[in-house]
Each structure stands twice: as structure tokens, then as C-alpha cells.
Amino acid sequence: MRIAVAALLMSAALGNVSPPAADESSYVVIVAASNPATSIKRQELARLFLKKTGRWSDGRGVAPVDQSAGSPVRNAFTRAVLAVEGMGQISAVQNFWLQQVYSGRSTPPPVKATDAEVIAFVASTPGAVGYVGAAPAAGGVKVLTVTE
């Protein structure tokens, strides 16, 4: 009991005593306009972002791009997509990449700070896939429908 109270006090001191609030933001997955894909299964998308799969179905290499760890859109994407691989929390995903990096097995996707940067990256990088908070009006990218 004392330990639990001490943990709560420490947590309060660190500024986060309650679990993260339910995230109400949404996400859309985008690829370059030239990408022939129009939809992708949720599990396949998770494997692309965890680099379990490195190729699109037509054989081209995949280049996933993430958003900042504190962004609502990354939280929404993680809970909705990466949860199918048991990583429904950003901390779990970050730990997965730490394990990959420090064991020399793989490297995380690059991180962009804004939707605009993600759109620019996806539009200019062959095989790129990213996620943004709202469907972009233009910019050389298109929305990929996520299916079950």
C-alpha cells in the first residue's frame, strides 16, 4: 500500500497521474499519387510501419514515415493500426524500435513534425507511406483506404 501511494505521489510530481485521455483525433493514410494501391489491410499496414514487410505488392520498396511521438495523429494511428501487432501504445512502439536499434536488427522510420512535412516526404519519396490528420486537398499524394 505504501509503495502504491509513493508511486502515485511520484507520478503526480512528474505530472501524469492519470492514464492518457481517450484520443478522439483521426488519421488518414497517404501514398504518392503515382502509387497504384488504393487500399491496404490494417495488418499489412502495421507490418509496413514495423518494417516486417519491406515491399509493396508490386515489388517496390516501402518507405514509411512517422509523426512525432507527442502528436495526436500518431497516437490515433498507433491505437488503430499498430495495436494489431500488440503495440497499441506509443511507448510500446518506441521500445520496439529501441530494441531493434540496440540489437542492430533494424531502424525506425524517419519522423516528421507536421502533416505538411509528411505530405512533402510522401510525394517526393518513392514507395513512401505516411499518415496525416486530415485528407490533403492536393500535393501529389492520395488517400489509401484501410480495410480489415
Added chain:
Amino acid sequence: MNAKTWPAGLAVAALLAGAPAASAQEANNFILRGFVSQGFLKSSANRWLDSDTDEGTFAFTEAALNFTAQPIPKVRVAAQLFARDFGTQGNNRVTLDWGLGEYRAWDQLGFRIGRVKFPVGLYNTLQDADVARPEIFQPSGLYPPERRDLTNAIDGGGIFGTLQMGGAGYLEYEGLYGTLDLDDSYLLVRATNQLSAALVPPLTALRFSNLSYTVAERKGRAKYGWGSYVEWHPPVSGLRLRGGMQGASVDFAAVTAYSAFVGTAPVSLSIRSDAHYAVPHQFVFSGEYSRGGLRLTAEHSRLKTEGKTTLSGTPFPPPPATVTIAYPTSTYGQAAYRINEHFQASGYYSASYADRNDKDGKNLVAKGQAASGAYVKDLTFTLRVDVNPHWLIKAELHDFNGTYNLSAVENPKPLEKDWTLFAVKTTFHF
């Protein structure tokens, strides 16, 4: 406390404190990461890993610099420099922890060459990655810290890949073969010290008095080591199951100089010991389930070991070099729960046996040794606090029953069967 531990640890900490605030340096497919750790250990009894844990020690420092570069899409190069100080080990000497080149031709097949982390169980590749795991010390049966120099990484090459299985999920696999120089390893020091100490009773029986010795020369090498696994990710969110198999063949050689008196006449002897140690096969079965902040893990290991020692230069007819065979086994279960972004609590129970055919130590008792040397059971609790994205603190308590993980040679006092170990460690990382 090792006098040089604090200055070295603080020096690296100061260097890291001056690093840019970004969590990693990413530019042009180049990533640089690093960490520095300082810990404290205190055991209720027994010296563990030739460290003064019974008195309390700060000689528990780690630092690493890690880089990854991907110059072209299918090619990746990565390496980690690592320094540690743990009791008599490491002394903050910088070593190449691992370093590799990787070519991933297809998802199904890739190649790695260099000094590659050894794939034993689910977490062996995290031995030097404190920041990436919940506990300070991994379950010692599967990840024995006294064998870290042998099991961490190996110089060689291997293959790896991912195989999609449609509705059945997917498989990941890896195979690795190589060799390793062990001249600077704690494993060599520990083994050759035990070989030298084992000759004290027969020499004393020859009426040698005031006997002392020093190990004048040591050589160690893994002639080969190999590891492999297949990991199945079934269509169940967060579940993975792994079966692994590995083996190794290791040679140790030591020349020990003994000094003594026979009556009043001084005598000196130089005795050479050649030891061959082999693991023809080790099987590891693993399961992990993650959901939300919870991670449950269970792993089981069983192996066969063969040992043979040849002596030369003894003042008595050397004993025949017979092969000693044992079947060590180990099992643990672990639960880790991330309470929020700052706190993670975890615990595990691990049971390890020197020989699965002698779990209660009756054979040791018959040889005049304590039964508790046949096993070690470890109940451990850890609290990890991520103070901020670059600083974490862990506190850990081990409740041990048994002394299988201890060396009598490193413990001048009789070993105590029931003992505890408290560890606290803080890590700065970027």
C-alpha cells in the same frame, strides 16, 4: 568501489549532457544514439560476478555509442561501441560491442556479416541495451551475465527473413554462424581461476605448505558458435512464439604458477590446463503476449554441455581427461506492466538447474559439496521510472535461493544459500 569508476562514468555523462536535445541524430539515413548508466549493487551475502556486492559497490557502469546508416535502400551498416565496468570486468575499456553490414535482398531473405548479436531466446540481443528493457538484470538462467562475453555477439555471418503465411500470420527466422576471441573475457578468467583453484587440494595433499598461485597466462576462443530461431506471429494480436537452437565449442588454456614450500625448501611449479567446453545443442522455447501496457513472457531452455580438462606439468600423474556431461535447464515467467509514460513495474520468477537430472543436488552432496550449488531460484521485482524521454531510473530486488550462479573461488567466505541483491541504476540516453 573501483576508484576509476566514478570519473569515467561522469566523464561520459558530461559528454552526453552536451549532446543535442534531439532523441536521436537523424540525417540522410544516419542515426546516432547513445547512453551512459551508473548503478549501485548491494547483496545481503555472497560476492556476485567477482564484484564486491556484499559490501555494496558502485562499480557498475555502462556507456554505449550506437550508429546506423542506410546508404542505399537494401543495404544497412550499424555498430555499437561499448564500455563497462562491473567488478573486475571491463574496466571501462571501449570495445566493439557489435558491428555489421546487412543486405536485405528480399523480405524473405537477407544477409548479415560482421560481429552480430547472438539470437538466444527473445531478449539476448538486449544484453547491452538497458534502455530497451524493463529490468536491470535479465533472468539469469536464459541470459547468464557470467557468460555475456560468449553469448553477446559473434564474429561471422548469417541469414534472416520474414515469410508471410496468409491467414496464419507470418514467420521470422534467423541463422548465424561464427567464431569469437575470448582472451579478454570474464568467462575465461572465471573458468581458469576455477581450474587453478581445483589443483590446490591435490597439491596440499603432497605436503606443499604456504601454497599460493597466480594465473600467468590465459587464452580462450570459441572455435565456433551458431544460433538459429523461427518465430511465429499468429493472427492473434500481440502474440509471438519462438523456437530456437544454438551451440558452441570453446577452448580455454591457462598456465598457473604455484609457489609453496616442501619442508623449508621453496618449490615453484608451472601447470598448464587445457579445457574444452562444448554445448552441442541448446533448445529455447519462448512465448510473449503484449496487450496495452501489459507484456507477459515465458521462456524455457534446456541444453547439453560437455567438458574435458587436460593437465600437464603436475607433480603427480595427471588424472585422465574424461568428458563430463551435464544437462542444465532453466525456466522463467515474467510480467511487465507500463502504468503510464513514467512508470513500468515488472517481476519475474526464474528457476535454473546445473543438471536437470540432479535438481535437488544429491549428486553434489555425494561429492562433499552443498546441494544449493545445483540450483538457483530468483524472484525479482523492478520499478522503472522514465523521468523524461532521456533519463530513466530502475530499482530492483532479487530474492535468491541457491548458489548455482556463484563462484566459490570468488567468495572467500562460505556461500549462503538464501540471499538478496538490491540494484539501482540510472541511465541517460539520447
